[in-house]
Amino acid sequence: MSVPRTPLIELAGVCRSYRSGDVVTHALRGVDLSIDAGEFVAIIGASGSGKSTLMNILGLIDRPSRGAYWFGGRDVAGLNRDELAALRRGCFGFIFQHYHLLPTVSALGNVEMPAVHAGAPRGYRHARAAALLARLGLANRITNRPSQLSGGQQQRVSIARALMNGGGVILADEPTGALDSKSGAEVLAILKELAGAGHTIILITHDARVAAAAERIIRIEDGLIVSDSGRAARVSSSIAVAAWQANGASPPLWTWLEEAARSAFAALAVNPVRTALTLSGIVIGVASVVAMMAIGRGAQASFMERASAIGTNWVVVSRAGESAATSMPMTSADAEAIKDLANVSGSMPAVWEAGTLRHGNTDINAEVIATTAEFRAVHNWDAAKGAFFTKEDEISGNAVMLLGATLAAKLFPDIADPSGNHILVNNIPFLVTGVLASKGLSERGTDRDNNAVLPLRTGAMRLYGKDDVTEIVVSIADMSRLQQTKDAIKALLIRRHGREDFWLHDAASAFRKAEEERRSTNLLLGAIAAISMLVGGIGIMNIMLITVAERTREIGIRTAIGARTADIMGQFLTEAIVLSAIGGVVGLLFGGLIGTGAALMFGMTVIFSPTVAVSALTGAVAMGMLFGFMPAFRAARLKPVEALARG
DSSP: OOOOOOOSEEEEEEEEEEEETTEEEEEEEEEEEEEOTTOEEEEEOOTTSSHHHHHHHHTTSSOOSEEEEEETTEEGGGOOHHHHHHHHHHHEEEEOTTOOOOTTSOHHHHHHHHHHHTTOOHHHHHHHHHHHHHHTTOGGGTTOOGGGSOHHHHHHHHHHHHHTTOOSEEEEESTTTTSOHHHHHHHHHHHHHHHHTTOEEEEEESOHHHHTTSSEEEEEETTEEEEEOOOOOOOOOOHHHHHHHHSOSOOOHHHHHHHHHHHHHHHHHHSHHHHHHHHHHHHHHHHHHHHHHHHHHHHHHHHHHHHHHHOSOEEEEEEOSSOTTTSOOBOHHHHHHHHTSTTEEEEEEEEEEEEEEEETTEEEEEEEEEEOTHHHHHHTOOEEEEOOOOHHHHHHTOOEEEEOHHHHHHHOTTOSOOTTOEEEETTEEEEEEEEEOOOOBOTTSOBTTSEEEEEHHHIIIIIIOOSOBSEEEEEESOGGGHHHHHHHHHHHHHHHHSSOOEEEEEHHHHHHHHHHHHHHHHHHHHHHHHHHHHHHHHHHHHHHHHHHHHTHHHHHHHHHTTOOHHHHHHHHHHHHHHHHHHHHHHHHHHHHHHHHHHHHHHOOOOOOOHHHHHHHHHHHHHHHHHHHHHHHHHHHTOOHHHHHHHO
């Protein structure tokens, strides 16, 4: 007594319905079918008969609405998306009427694709794909893209792809429909050869002449099988099940990443203009972050350098009140009284007035400071060339003057040390005794070196005609006692003046305020740059959504040949990451160029930070991951049959 053989494929009561609004279309109405391993079966029917729907269900790229499907004795109804993908990848090979080859990939790359998703090593899949193409007469076409091949050649590539992972079951959907008679005959001959080698061939056609090549012919009409010539008596083949066993594993991570990156670069190269426009948002964002932070750090460093050079251990007392004009004048006597207070290391009365300085034909407007020798100690500011005026100069009111570095360069551009030369200040001659050391910009951003310093008595006698002073600059010995010292100065002057008609301003507070303002500005610039990156990320999401829509057919092809959900999602997510990473790298370069340009053109101090660069690049990549997730997820959730139909 013989043991009943288990069919490789068995359908029982399979129905498939589609709903469009209130309209329901019944493509299959209860199909019962058994196919043994190794059979060559032709399913024939007119357009709309349900044969393509039946093929989709047989190939596991669509699910029945009702009924059961067993493959190799296993009910496939309970398999999830990835399990179905593993079954398609290992057991099935698809030959489509319109070939469904990826246009951006070579013939070799198209054939390799199922093995990539199966985790085959690079060397193995290269060798096998090349051997299959050679077997089909395309040894000299392996590097050609589909557009460089004829229809018959493209179909052979499709056949080779179907065989890449074994192809135990070959599903051929109108394989000769788009070919001339000669190419069609060649394809049928190949299918007969494969059937003879033990492959199960399921041929879908509307042409009775094509169907005649099969050993078994099944006719379908209106979603029902109306005739079946009967199962052929032949030796069963184990190719399909064996292939599934061999190709069910996930590919190694490196293989997966390699393929995803290769596909990403190929996809981005297809439309370089759109890619460049998409990159622009990320490029601008990263460049803004790098350049603004570099300029901000440079400004911070310059500011701290200026603060160190100028010093912050002093307090300025100036006239104020309801009106500086009606307040009691401050005098040198006030400065002498302040000098006697605890924690005061120096007290410098000064008159600040604008003046016109002339040497030869050069007139320069600058600040002229009349003060005492305390200037050197209070401001830690002495002569770099020549000498500071003496105590005798102060007492006698001698017409001597020191020039700031900037002012000296303007008045004496060709003289390194102008000491001993005379200049006119408001048409009054003065002897230059030296040049002050350079101090750079003040906390307000003005040039401290565009000034001149002369004895206080000289200013009172020759320039201003008054004994009162504009301000008193007080140097503080211990900055930890700053507030107590300010309170003591305030109390002393109220006793001397009878009221509070003055204003106290300490340099440390001014610098702190300026520093806070700079930090706020840097934060604002950083926020603007971050918004640019955010806009760039949204641009990536938009373009990836468009890409998913444009490449729906590719998604269908990949899923049909066995790509997992993670493969599809990883592919599009990798594209988004690659896109943002490229934008990030280009942005780093542009940011460097902007910062360097600012330094060269405007003399700005620019400090680039590796931490900022890495953070900006990381942020760009993270932005790609974040905004690429939804398009990638959408792509991964597309059903194979829907993707192929829409593509």
